[in-house]
Amino acid sequence: MTDHATAPQPGPEPHDQATAVTPVTPADDANPWAAITIDDPQPDAGQAPAPFAPPEPTQSPQEQAARRARRRRAAVRWSCAVLVFAIAGTGTALAVTAPERTDIPGLATANDGRYTFPPLTLPPLPSGKAAPDLKDNSKGLHQADLRYLLLPAPKEAGGSVNPPVFPSPTAPTATASAPASASAAPSDTAPATPGASASATAAPAASAAPGATAPANWVGCEAMGSELQNPARLHGLLLQNVCRAATVREWTASDGTSTRIRLLRFGSPNEARETYFRGRTDLQLKAAPDAKMASGDGWDTVAGIEVTRKDSQETAGKGVPTTRVAFVSASDVVAVVTMTNPRGVPATAFRQVVTLQCDLLA
Structure with missing residues (x-):
């Protein structure tokens, strides 16, 4: 028997050119694709992926000026609206609180038979006289x-x-020509x-001040x-x-x-x-x-x-x-x-x- 030289076997392919195949376990027979994994590069544990930011469109100076003008006009409109509501609210409050409540429709008290009298005022006392003490x-x-x-x-x-x-609470003086009963x-x-x-x-005192209420x-x-x-x-x-x-x-x-x-x-x-x-x-x-x-x-x-x-x-x-x-x-x-x-x-x-x-x- 003649010894034949054994043909050289090809060496293993480099790691970056081969696909790592994980042996199939008996539990994964139903899903043969679950046994195949690909060695993808993973990001570092402490580094978050950078968000995707689309490039901002460039605006011309005219567009920027127009945009600022629109903002100013919107601010002026809102300011005017707030001012109008404030003036309307203040006017309504004054219209309700300024007049007498009985003069406002819907708030007037129904007439129950009471009369309208002027403010009661006590007359002045003669000089040296005191107000009555009803308890004494x-x-x-x-x-x-x-x-x-x-x-x-x-x-x-x-x-x-x-x-x-x-x-004025001054006692009139009687004259000789006029009896006291006719003047005082x-x-x-x-x-x-x-x-x-x-x-x-x-008769009423002749010394009453002009405009005095008739006694x-x-x-x-x-x-x-x-x-x-x-x-x-x-x-x-x-x-x-x-x-x-x-x-x-x-x-x-x-x-x-x-x-x-x-x-x-x-x-x-x-x-x-x-x-x-x-x-x-x-x-x-x-x-x-x-x-x-x-x-x-x-x-x-x-x-x-x-x-x-x-x-x-x-x-x-x-x-x-x-x-x-x-x-x-x-x-x-x-x-x-x-x-x-x-x-x-x-x-x-x-x-x-x-x-x-x-x-x-x-």
Whole structure:
């Protein structure tokens, strides 16, 4: 047997030219492609791949200027829109808050029968005189002009809504040619006779300042007797308790309600209180001869003020009385408030008038 030379076997191909083949395991028989991997170069672990950034298109100077102009115009438009909304909001707020709420449609309070009175102002006191202290009978005398303590007429009755202007509180001097009773108010030191007539009482002071609210008229203390069914009882009361002065104011409002307020001033709080207690039970008005004391909750009044209400038994529409009366006791002053209306006196208006008159006397 002759030995033959063995032909040289080809060497392994270089690594970069050969494909690494991973042996197929029995578990991967179903997917033969899963056994083949390619040695691709992997990026470093700490280095993120660079994002792809498309090249920005180049703009000409004209395009850049046009773009800036568009931005400026947009900014101006938005600024104008914000300014317009701000002006509109401010104008709306002023339109709502500047006028009175009752003058704005939709916000006005429905009329409940109350009247429109001017701001209440107390008249000036004479020099050296103090305001009344209703808690102390010895200091509870009203020193101000009684006519200016009457509630003024409301706007609904032709009254003014401007605050009253009072004259200087100086006592006029009586002259020899003119009697004191014709030029001055009833004096607190000289009691007036119960039967004094209105013609003998004083006229409004001539020294009133220009534009001053016209005062009410002085009347005789027994002038109220013409409204009573039993004027003799009033005469008896005035004989026992000396009435120093009396005044009256009356008006008829646009709703047809007639109001009359009388003030009677006495020499002492005790005399006035005696007249108040007896008058509220003994005196019967011609307009309401069957009036009885009103029931229900009492009104909140100022300390030292006492009120008694009486309602007529004659009613109109839903049981509203046609006459309402209030007797008020305020130290040395007695007030009688009478309101009548054939269609019924509104309870709100009656309470408003009585409460405001009490405030002036307090």
